[in-house]
Amino acid sequence: MPRTSDARERLIASALELIYQRSYAEVGVQSLCERAGVKKGNFYYYFDSKQDLLVQALEMRSQELRRMLAPVFDKDVPASSRIETMFKQIYFDQKSYKNKTGQVRGCLFGNLALELSTRDERIRKRVDAIMQALMELVEETLKELIRTGELPEIDTTASAQAVVAFLEGVILFAKLRNDPELILTLAKVAKSITLAHHEQSQSFEDIV
Amino acid sequence: MPRTSDARERLIASALELIYQRSYAEVGVQSLCERAGVKKGNFYYYFDSKQDLLVQALEMRSQELRRMLAPVFDKDVPASSRIETMFKQIYFDQKSYKNKTGQVRGCLFGNLALELSTRDERIRKRVDAIMQALMELVEETLKELIRTGELPEIDTTASAQAVVAFLEGVILFAKLRNDPELILTLAKVAKSITLAHHEQSQSFEDIV
Numbered sequence: 001m002p003r004t005s006d007a008r009e010r011l012i013a014s015a016l017e018l019i020y021q022r023s024y025a026e027v028g029v030q031s032l033c034e035r036a037g038v039k040k041g042n043f044y045y046y047f048d049s050k051q052d053l054l055v056q057a058l059e060m061r062s063q064e065l066r067r068m069l070a071p072v073f074d075k076d077v078p079a080s081s082r083i084e085t086m087f088k089q090i091y092f093d094q095k096s097y098k099n100k101t102g103q104v105r106g107c108l109f110g111n112l113a114l115e116l117s118t119r120d121e122r123i124r125k126r127v128d129a130i131m132q133a134l135m136e137l138v139e140e141t142l143k144e145l146i147r148t149g150e151l152p153e154i155d156t157t158a159s160a161q162a163v164v165a166f167l168e169g170v171i172l173f174a175k176l177r178n179d180p181e182l183i184l185t186l187a188k189v190a191k192s193i194t195l196a197h198h199e200q201s202q203s204f205e206d207i208v
Numbered sequence: 209m210p211r212t213s214d215a216r217e218r219l220i221a222s223a224l225e226l227i228y229q230r231s232y233a234e235v236g237v238q239s240l241c242e243r244a245g246v247k248k249g250n251f252y253y254y255f256d257s258k259q260d261l262l263v264q265a266l267e268m269r270s271q272e273l274r275r276m277l278a279p280v281f282d283k284d285v286p287a288s289s290r291i292e293t294m295f296k297q298i299y300f301d302q303k304s305y306k307n308k309t310g311q312v313r314g315c316l317f318g319n320l321a322l323e324l325s326t327r328d329e330r331i332r333k334r335v336d337a338i339m340q341a342l343m344e345l346v347e348e349t350l351k352e353l354i355r356t357g358e359l360p361e362i363d364t365t366a367s368a369q370a371v372v373a374f375l376e377g378v379i380l381f382a383k384l385r386n387d388p389e390l391i392l393t394l395a396k397v398a399k400s401i402t403l404a405h406h407e408q409s410q411s412f413e414d415i416v
Contacts, residue, residue, distance in 0.1 A: 021326065103326045110380060117314075119230060169377025189366075
């Protein structure tokens with residue numbers, strides 16, 4: 001079987017594109033190969049199965065997410081602005097998908113969490129690990145805010161889970177209504193989840 | 209074609225069960241008919257398509273949701289406790305699915321929002337209308353809290369959206385981790401989204 005140098009990369013790119021656009025169940029190996037311009041026989045040279053391809057595609061997409069969020073969570077950025085900035089970054093990302101395709105596509109990891117968590121343990125574990133890494137970035141931020149006295153002692157694990165859960169819920173509605181602006185509108189609320197009690201001097205209208 | 213009296217109801221029940229358990233794309237008309245004990249020819253006596261069946265099944269499930277939430281949002285229930293009680297009700301619902309099936313299945317409407325919003329405009333509109341109805345229940349509660357002076361004047365529409373987005377995000381994580389308890393852990397945060405600034409006397413630990 002001839003091995004072309006970038007067939008693997010093209011299959012991964014096709015998986016990210018097609019599964020994100022449709023769903024895992026709706027995209028078959030045949031369509032993935034057609035999109036990538038790779039013969040079906042060659043598919044199995046690189047991947048054991050569609051599941052195997054998705055696992056490797058998730059690894060690549062999670063690296064992209066890390067790169068996208070690295071400047072947001074950089075230690076030179078004030079901890080107090082990081083969470084809201086994360087929402088803004090996600091907003092720009094979803095908006096750029098809409099500009100390109102006409103559609104808000106949501107969070108690939110959130111999409112797969114709801115489609116496959118009860119059906120595919122291997123994918124579920126990968127998605128869970130990616131979400132966990134995001135929660136840890138948020139939790140580290142909350143801990144820093146406690147160290148600097150900007151937050152009182154709180155359950156940083158539960159708060160970080162709440163922030164990421166809220167993020168996923170907001171993206172769900174942006175997809176449902178094909179409206180990325182919702183992410184921006186609701187971003188300020190994220191701050192209130194962690195900082196509301198602390199920022200007692202802020203007016204309620206500012207927070208909501 | 210013989211019309212059996214409850215074939216339609218059995219097909220709807222099968223759709224709710226199978227699509228909730230798997231996904232819309234993964235369940236075909238054949239499986240739906242087998243599960244319902246209905247001949248495939250009879251399916252098209254009742255429904256134009258799988259999409260048509262899902263629309264009617266969503267109508268039934270949304271009525272169930274309304275019945276489940278009616279006591280939560282009853283005007284005899286103090287407005288200040290309704291939102292947290294809604295989270296608890298959803299917790300009991302997800303926990304009972306897990307007890308029966310071993311799996312947290314998530315919110316059927318949220319699952320379909322992420323699976324189909326970019327792919328099926330008819331389903332998207334139905335899911336959006338159901339979410340909108342839930343947001344209006346929450347918004348009415350917020351307005352009542354403003355009338356009674358328990359909340360200051362806020363953007364009740366954005367706040368209600370935030371609460372329901374948070375609910376969907378929390379259910380997403382309960383499904384991803386197959387852990388209904390997460391809903392209970394994070395339920396208290398929902399209150400902080402709308403009431404945090406108001407309840408300045410409450411300790412931050414209580415809210416988070």
